[in-house]
Amino acid sequence: MLCYLIRPIGFSESEHGNLEAILTIANGRLRENWRWTTNGPADVYLVAAESSLEWERHSAALPRDRLLACTLPGLNIDARWQIRREPLQLPSFRELTRMLDAIGAELAFGDLSTASSSDASKPAGPTSSDREAREEADDFYDPGKHLLGIIRDCLMDGVPRRLTARDGNCAVLIEPERGLCFVSDDKALPSSLLSASRDRIQEQRLGSEQLAHEISVMGSPGMAISDLVFIAALFGSRGRLWIGCRFDEPVRLKRWPDLRHLPQYMEYMGVMAFMSGNTADVKTIAARTGASVEKVINFHNACVALDLLDRGGEVSIREKALNPEIRRLYGKIAKRLQNNEA
């Protein structure tokens, strides 16, 4: 579960308290976790707009695609996200949860970071590029700004695409209808494509005939898009935590990824085993397994991308007193198996 910040604007102090109480209850039913913040940048701004003038004032100073307008019935404003409330009342619980889930779904893929055409004309301020600044400043991984964002668009609109890294020769064909993708070099996806920002990836929409032709030319057997999503997050994260996640958030692996398609799976074995039996934050996972924090974060993000994690539970770590001789034995068996495979 991801965690997003929401900041109320234009509400009275008592309304703040009530909204906070509503959100506390709503969090149990929301797909993601939402927290109030009273200052600083937020993922979404809940704006009390009782008039067009008030709305314009707020939307000029804040990233418009992050505004959730809370308006009186009959007030028509140009807001992407809007919920109604009666005079002197807060928005209904049901409407608020529905809207936050819808916004959360887009935030998860970073859609709101893409400036809309109307945003382009907005004056400087904490606009949609705020997300980009946050990603760089806090060093978070925003999937919507990388290969994952394109894959997600492709799955949403159902249009096949050919993706090429601008500085590489490898191409990836995505066929959303069958949930498959095809890689020109099936031995390895180049890091130039996996870690490139979205604007460094050349994206070409394909018709069905063109797709069939390109697949036959490529001669690649194809892989599930979910595998590409996992690999893209694993190698594209480069040690940056998935935006919206917290370093101190305890996580647990709900299920293991498909190891047969996980390159260099041996590097993650200990991490996966620990995460499946224990609930802990990324730094603890790294300390307990001997993996680098960067590696744990990369794996964590790949699991977030495929919803393989339980998030936000209580820390729960089983202490294991392993006989050193048995531990050495495990190492010897693993080494023997690797020799066998070679």
Add this chain to the structure above:
Amino acid sequence: MMDADPRQPKLVFTGCVGAGKTTAITAISEVPPIATEAKSSEEYMVARKKNTTVAMDYGMLKLDDGVKLHLYGTPGQRRFDFMCHVLTQGALGLIVLIDNTHPDPLGELDYYLNLNAAFLRKSAAVVGVTHYDVTDSPAIQDYYDCLLERGDPWPVVRVDARDKRDVALLIHTLLAQLEFG
């Protein structure tokens, strides 16, 4: 329950008839495996598999320092279930192979985990799903749901028992569970 002996380490492959226990041991053993087979009597398997293990399968891998890793396969037929308890004595861990084409693969998973419940209280298991290329129902997620209901944390890996890399993957996964899980 006997503790694992690091000088005589062993792994046990268990699971239903036709899940690929003998095949998996054959794929990875460095000595010709010893198999004790008789004519298959399990109804749903007769067409595909003429013979089945009745006592045990045995294979071996020699480690760097000369220590032998013993690989045992239990018989798949229910009437030989007692062999499971014999073979898991002192074993490091358990590899449960489930044939996805079985009429009730999730029931089989439940059965073998129950059969070895006492052993698994102190050890670990990995679930290998075979013949997934023949049918992908139940899906891997269904296995996890089944394990979740039982409260078991074991990983589920889709494997081809003929492929030694897949069998090695199962063992690597089991070792990781034993060390870090």
